Amino acid sequence: MTIDKLMFDLEARHPGETEYLQAVKEVLISIEEVYNQHPEFEKAKIIERLVEPDRIFTFRVPWVDDHGEVQVNLGYRIQFNNAIGPYKGGLRFHPSVNLSILKFLGFEQIFKNALTTLPMGGAKGGSDFYIKGKSDAEVMRFCQAFMLELWHNIGPNMDVPAGDIGVGAREVGYLYGMYKKLIREHTGTITGKGLEYGGSLIRPEATGYGGLYFVDRMLHTHGHDIKGKTIAISGFGNVAWGAALKANQMGAKVVTLSGPDGYIYDPDGVSGEKIDYMLELRATGNDEVSPYAEQFGVEFFEGKRPWEQKVDIALPCATQNELDRKDALALIGNNVLCVAEISNMGCTPGAIDLFIEHKILYGPGKAVNAGGVSTSGLEMTQNAMHLSWPATEVDNRLHQIMSNIHDQCVKYGTQPDGYINYMKGANIAGFMKVAHAMMEQGIV
Helix, strand or coil, X not given: CCHHHHHHHHHHHCCCCHHHHHHHHHHHHHHHHHHCCCHHHHHCCHHHHHCCCCEEEEEEEEEECCCCCEEEEEEEEEEEECCCCCEEEEEEECCCXXXXXXXXXXXXXXXXXXXXXXXXXXXXXXXXCCCCCCCHHHHHHHHHHHHHHHHHHCECCCEEEECECCECHHHHHHHHHXXXXXXXXXXXXXXXXXXXXXXXCCCCCXXXXXXXXXXXXXHHHCCXXXXXXXXXXXXXXXXXXXXXXXXXXXXXXXXXXXXXCEEEECCCCCCCHHXXXXXXXXXXXXXXXXXXXXXXXXXEEECCCXXXXXXXXXXXXXXXXXXXXXXXXXXXXXXXXXXXXXXXXXXXXXXXHHHHHCCCEEECHHHHCCHHHHHHHHHHHHHHHCCCCCXXXXXXXXXXXXXXXXXXXXXXXXXXXXXECHHHHHHHHHHHHHHHHHHHCCCC
């Protein structure tokens, strides 16, 4: 495999899709050595097949707002690879949604799902619809119109969507209600459902919980304890909430939260009623953090990101490429111990290179944030068995899955000098599972 040649061809075929090309290049660099040890992979063109989605659905979504005006949005579903199980990946409703972002997310999802050891392939979808400012009735009408286009191409053994940014419990409910009406069956298609109709306990907080379980394993492997550590978190949604909640339970202190308006620094820690307030504020559709600063009398840094603060652990929990080379230098200068992406591809390549160069504990999103899709997979299992597990059982299974993912990263990522390159380990572990499955299934 020649990475430069492959990337040149890919860029010519998909010009301008920067996020997707970035995700592909990161994986190719990590797996190059092990890939070239398997000439059978090259003969079967595993990489050339893996970097292109199986199929992409693009559709228009017309709907009527509360003023009787017709609105039109774009909808997408990218079914990337189903070598190890049905397509699985979230739906994102946000103005930033485009083909490049969804392809990057779907590509990452292949390896993330493989790491969980659950039988799930990789997919992603969504729309440029913006939830903010919309009434419940408008959200319902949009979700129903979206599902009217999508339902033919999903199913419990074909493709199981879930929530993502802009798609929470309310949206999942409207989507599933329309799907159920159209198909006339009650199946496990769509995860993140309400507890009353097939959802799993701890699903909303699972991504954050899983991220902290992974970080805890990283620290213990290197002789550290998470108890007493200070943590910078970005974001203000379910992922940040779950991470903050679990960090507190483990005895750490979360000192930052962020939104599109900037970030807050709370030296006393984000805990208890402050987490409750964060959830209440978010439930109103407000994703800005300045009201938190006013409510609790803490410092607010307008238009800035939290990575300038001196902390032991940095956890990007918001969106892709939210921590860049400049932020990495600031964290390294402040002697950060660990950086782990609970958001997808939260760090830029330049930042990642610096962390690895300085031997910082760095956890990539496809491993660290796999807790969300793992619990979605557990929801699928419960639906298939027509039962519901208690929260303790789901949490225990999640904890075990995250420990297993960590161990796979250590197995494939430990360097001769003893440093564990978690990014390399995660990419190789996920790739090898998918590649072997593709080889055994022939050229399809």
